[in-house]
Amino acid sequence: MTAARPGGRTARNTRAIFDALFAELVERGHGGLTMEAIATRAGVHKSTLYRRWPTTDLLLAAALAEHPRNDWTPDRSGELIKDLVGVGRAVLDGLDDPVIGPISRACMAAAFGSEPAAAALTAFLDDQNRRAAIVVTDAIERGDLPPDTDPTALIERLVAPLYYRRLILHRPVPPEALTAAARAALRPAEGVSRSG
Amino acid sequence: MTAARPGGRTARNTRAIFDALFAELVERGHGGLTMEAIATRAGVHKSTLYRRWPTTDLLLAAALAEHPRNDWTPDRSGELIKDLVGVGRAVLDGLDDPVIGPISRACMAAAFGSEPAAAALTAFLDDQNRRAAIVVTDAIERGDLPPDTDPTALIERLVAPLYYRRLILHRPVPPEALTAAARAALRPAEGVSRSG
Numbered sequence: 140m141t142a143a144r145p146g147g148r149t150a151r152n153t154r155a156i157f158d159a160l161f162a163e164l165v166e167r168g169h170g171g172l173t174m175e176a177i178a179t180r181a182g183v184h185k186s187t188l189y190r191r192w193p194t195t196d197l198l199l200a201a202a203l204a205e206h207p208r209n210d211w212t213p214d215r216s217g218e219l220i221k222d223l224v225g226v227g228r229a230v231l232d233g234l235d236d237p238v239i240g241p242i243s244r245a246c247m248a249a250a251f252g253s254e255p256a257a258a259a260l261t262a263f264l265d266d267q268n269r270r271a272a273i274v275v276t277d278a279i280e281r282g283d284l285p286p287d288t289d290p291t292a293l294i295e296r297l298v299a300p301l302y303y304r305r306l307i308l309h310r311p312v313p314p315e316a317l318t319a320a321a322r323a324a325l326r327p328a329e330g331v332s333r334s335g
Numbered sequence: 336m337t338a339a340r341p342g343g344r345t346a347r348n349t350r351a352i353f354d355a356l357f358a359e360l361v362e363r364g365h366g367g368l369t370m371e372a373i374a375t376r377a378g379v380h381k382s383t384l385y386r387r388w389p390t391t392d393l394l395l396a397a398a399l400a401e402h403p404r405n406d407w408t409p410d411r412s413g414e415l416i417k418d419l420v421g422v423g424r425a426v427l428d429g430l431d432d433p434v435i436g437p438i439s440r441a442c443m444a445a446a447f448g449s450e451p452a453a454a455a456l457t458a459f460l461d462d463q464n465r466r467a468a469i470v471v472t473d474a475i476e477r478g479d480l481p482p483d484t485d486p487t488a489l490i491e492r493l494v495a496p497l498y499y500r501r502l503i504l505h506r507p508v509p510p511e512a513l514t515a516a517a518r519a520a521l522r523p524a525e526g527v528s529r530s531g
Contacts, residue, residue, distance in 0.1 A: 196366070247503065248448065295499070300495040304491075307456075307498050
């Protein structure tokens with residue numbers, strides 16, 4: 140056995156396999172995923188896939204590390220409510236995006252049936268929420284929020300009703316619901332400020 | 336062709352097929368569903384299933400009308416915050432239940448890939464939220480909430496963070512998070528009261 144060289148054949152194959160997986164997801168969705176189709180599209184042998192990832196859900200969990208949103212950062216206008224609405228809009232736009240949407244939905248579907256997929260999804264969403272939380276940290280530094288505000292908890296309060304409405308209830312989220320979510324997410328933090 | 340008699344062979348077959356589907360979901364999850372296994376377990380021919388429901392997701396959508404939680408009603412103690420925590424606890428207990436949990440999760444997974452399954456899930460959850468909303472209506476009638484409170488919207492605010500944490504982030508929901516969700520769900524209604 141030879142060690143994998145960074146940027147070498149193994150890295151190129153992995154990139155091709157993840158790209159093929161994402162393309163298959165966009166075309167066929169999570170229910171239509173097969174190792175056969177991914178291998179053919181990536182130009183590798185099926186056994187190469189099975190050796191590294193015994194199921195499509197394990198492959199999906201590994202590919203989340205290459206999710207197109209991994210380097211996302213929020214817009215920072217210097218106005219908290221505007222920034223929070225921007226974070227919420229980015230979440231919703233991602234779910235409705237013709238490429239990112241099917242990938243995200245497939246990861247959520249896989250997570251219901253696979254613990255490694257669920258763990259990968261949790262890590263991915265935690266990272267996204269931490270990235271978004273910089274708009275809350277900005278507001279704390281400006282003195283617009285109390286210093287003991289938990290930035291990630293505030294972001295979770297913001298996005299929870301958006302995910303619930305869009306991915307569990309399968310309803311659109313109108314702009315006024317997004318603004319309401321941003322205002323509601325702020326309230327416990329304001330409560331801390333008033334009682335402190 | 337003979338018409339289906341209510342309570343006759345067609346109704347008995349349908350009941351057996353839905354029971355077999357639920358049992359397969361509990362044993363194998365959404366990813367392991369096959370028409371073959373459901374038909375064998377139900378004691379009907381596979382073609383009987385395919386004729387009525389061309390895919391397992393369409394069968395799942397039809398079976399949601401027989402979900403074990405369809406006749407659920409919330410506990411009504413006469414104390415709003417206690418009743419809301421009870422509704423939230425019922426949602427979480429359902430998701431963790433060894434029978435109801437796999438059925439619910441399978442419906443959510445199916446809804447990501449199938450519009451009829453998504454529509455059936457929306458109808459099911461809307462009905463559950465309307466059933467829960469009676470504890471809000473009780474509070475309005477007691478004068479504990481303003482008369483213009485939207486009972487179903489309040490229940491959606493209560494359950495959104497629970498579903499997000501449990502089904503999207505795949506984290507447990509500790510009792511203090513449940514109480515916090517109940518208190519947060521009340522705030523916009525209290526805001527209406529104060530400004531009214």
